[in-house]
Amino acid sequence: MKKLINSVDDFVKESLEGMKAAHGDLIDVNYDPFVVYRADAPVQGKVGVVSGGGSGHEPMHGGFVGMGMLDAACPGEVFTSPTPDQMEWATTKVDGGAGVLHIVKNYSGDIMNFEMAADLGRESGVEVESVVVDDDVAVKDSLYTQGRRGVGGTVLMEKIVGAKAEEGADLVAVADLARDVNANVRSMGLALTSCTVPAAGSPTFELGDDEVEIGIGIHGEPGRERIKMESADQLTDRLARPVIEDLKLNSGEQVLLFVNSMGGTPLAELYVVYRRVVQLLDEGGVQVARHLVGPFITSLEMQGASVTILRLDDEKTRLWDAPVLTPALRWGV
Amino acid sequence: MFSVAQAVAWVRATAAVVEEHAAELTKLDSAIGDGDHGTNMNRGFKAAVQRLDGLEGDQDFGSVFKAVGMALIGKVGGASGPLYGSLFLGMGKELGDAAEVGDERLAAALRAGYDSVVARGKAQLEDKTMLDAWHPALEALDAALAEGKELGPALDEAAAAAETGMKATIPMIARKGRASYLGERSRDHQDPGATSTHLILQTLADVVNGR
Numbered sequence: 001m002k003k004l005i006n007s008v009d010d011f012v013k014e015s016l017e018g019m020k021a022a023h024g025d026l027i028d029v030n031y032d033p034f035v036v037y038r039a040d041a042p043v044q045g046k047v048g049v050v051s052g053g054g055s056g057h058e059p060m061h062g063g064f065v066g067m068g069m070l071d072a073a074c075p076g077e078v079f080t081s082p083t084p085d086q087m088e089w090a091t092t093k094v095d096g097g098a099g100v101l102h103i104v105k106n107y108s109g110d111i112m113n114f115e116m117a118a119d120l121g122r123e124s125g126v127e128v129e130s131v132v133v134d135d136d137v138a139v140k141d142s143l144y145t146q147g148r149r150g151v152g153g154t155v156l157m158e159k160i161v162g163a164k165a166e167e168g169a170d171l172v173a174v175a176d177l178a179r180d181v182n183a184n185v186r187s188m189g190l191a192l193t194s195c196t197v198p199a200a201g202s203p204t205f206e207l208g209d210d211e212v213e214i215g216i217g218i219h220g221e222p223g224r225e226r227i228k229m230e231s232a233d234q235l236t237d238r239l240a241r242p243v244i245e246d247l248k249l250n251s252g253e254q255v256l257l258f259v260n261s262m263g264g265t266p267l268a269e270l271y272v273v274y275r276r277v278v279q280l281l282d283e284g285g286v287q288v289a290r291h292l293v294g295p296f297i298t299s300l301e302m303q304g305a306s307v308t309i310l311r312l313d314d315e316k317t318r319l320w321d322a323p324v325l326t327p328a329l330r331w332g333v
Numbered sequence: 334m335f336s337v338a339q340a341v342a343w344v345r346a347t348a349a350v351v352e353e354h355a356a357e358l359t360k361l362d363s364a365i366g367d368g369d370h371g372t373n374m375n376r377g378f379k380a381a382v383q384r385l386d387g388l389e390g391d392q393d394f395g396s397v398f399k400a401v402g403m404a405l406i407g408k409v410g411g412a413s414g415p416l417y418g419s420l421f422l423g424m425g426k427e428l429g430d431a432a433e434v435g436d437e438r439l440a441a442a443l444r445a446g447y448d449s450v451v452a453r454g455k456a457q458l459e460d461k462t463m464l465d466a467w468h469p470a471l472e473a474l475d476a477a478l479a480e481g482k483e484l485g486p487a488l489d490e491a492a493a494a495a496e497t498g499m500k501a502t503i504p505m506i507a508r509k510g511r512a513s514y515l516g517e518r519s520r521d522h523q524d525p526g527a528t529s530t531h532l533i534l535q536t537l538a539d540v541v542n543g544r
Contacts, residue, residue: 080410109412
């Protein structure tokens with residue numbers, strides 16, 4: 001393992017220290033327990049939007065804290081859910097009197113920890129609503145599994161819902177919009193290489209030089225099937241077609257297309273993927289009205305990419321365009 | 334009889350056993366999960382021991398198990414934190430301010446802890462989770478005590494049943510947690526949670542038997 005890490009135990013803390021040093025104008029960091037929060041929190045009268053998850057997905061979630069997006073993010077250890085004390089601290093810190101929305105990715109650990117935190121938050125008098133993101137079409141949504149995972153759609157939900165909260169919408173409206181986004185966004189990803197969790201010291205799974213793992217999550221967990229390497233267009237089709245199919249997109253509809261790097265895949269390759277998805281959507285008469293391309297929800301240094309498509313309507317388009325000022329996303333200001 | 338001193342010794346010994354087996358737990362988790370179970374459990378039980386070091390004066394089961402449960406919830410993370418945390422909180426709630434209890438009360442407390450884990454995780458038997466080690470162990474413990482066996486030998490039977498349950502997870506297809514995403518590919522792997530459960534119960538048997 002070759003990483004720019006001083007010690008495994010201090011990795012998350014030192015990374016947060018660097019983030020605070022770089023973006024102290026936008027965010028502040030609490031170290032016990034770990035919480036990244038808006039420097040001007042709490043914003044009075046505004047619904048607080050809190051998310052969290054394991055570290056190793058940067059810039060998600062800490063990089064999305066700031067005006068127009070998240071009020072706080074709870075970073076866990078690498079690929080490990082944060083704990084209820086972090087979420088409770090964040091919830092209390094950002095409550096401006098209008099309640100707090102928890103955005104939770106559908107992983108058993110995240111769900112259980114956020115449930116415990118919501119219980120604790122309500123005990124201390126904060127109104128808390130929770131919304132679960134489960135946009136990964138690689139996983140069959142069935143009674144017999146944990147259900148679909150929360151992946152790329154999380155980033156888009158945090159932006160759009162954050163903008164709605166910034167406008168002054170109440171907790172019910174913000175939570176309803178979050179569920180609406182979840183119902184209209186789907187994703188799928190692939191890995192060309194595995195990744196190494198610092199505390200483990202060796203790759204999470206083995207993948208041969210000529211192999212691709214299709215349908216991965218974001219925690220270095222293996223996907224649904226392993227295949228021999230193919231061309232970029234063939235691999236892109238394997239991601240985009242199930243997403244388009246699951247969304248049941250109709251000719252004439254507008255979408256936001258998000259092509260994401262798992263951390264180790266360069267922008268140049270993402271554009272090759274992006275180009276192919278646009279071709280596929282074109283064939284179906286679907287117009288890409290907004291886009292996001294880059295590493296926004298990653299799996300450490302993993303090479304790979306994911307494709308996320310969000311069905312747009314006027315409100316979601318307007319909220320996507322609304323001003324945002326965070327370490328990782330900023331426009332309109 | 335089971336005393337608070339034995340409960341504390343159990344947690345301390347578990348911390349040492351988990352540290353010893355951390356790499357093995359992580360390896361099992363890498364195969365069908367996200368490769369952090371050993372690291373997380375090791376961090377959590379170390380924190381639990383620190384909490385116990387910080388407790389002053391005479392303790393009862395309630396305060397000891399609550400301290401351990403809160404440490405695990407706060408430090409393990411993932412799904413194992415809330416699950417094992419709920420186990421100890423459930424046991425503490427059941428035994429309250431007692432400092433020594435009869436064998437059946439201990440068995441009832443383990444059962445109460447198990448019920449808390451079920452309530453938190455909402456898994457069912459044969460979902461390939463820690464429940465598949467817990468459930469046969471508790472059944473074996475109850476049966477052995479009903480036959481009039483002493484606590485030590487009864488816990489040995491429970492630990493043996495946990496081991497059998499742990500191994501029985503190997504051919505199962507996971508239906509809960511991150512391993513469930515693998516579907517058929519989760520077969521032929523031993524569940525890491527069932528494995529740590531076996532370690533915890535084996536350690537309890539060892540402590541009570543003075544090993």
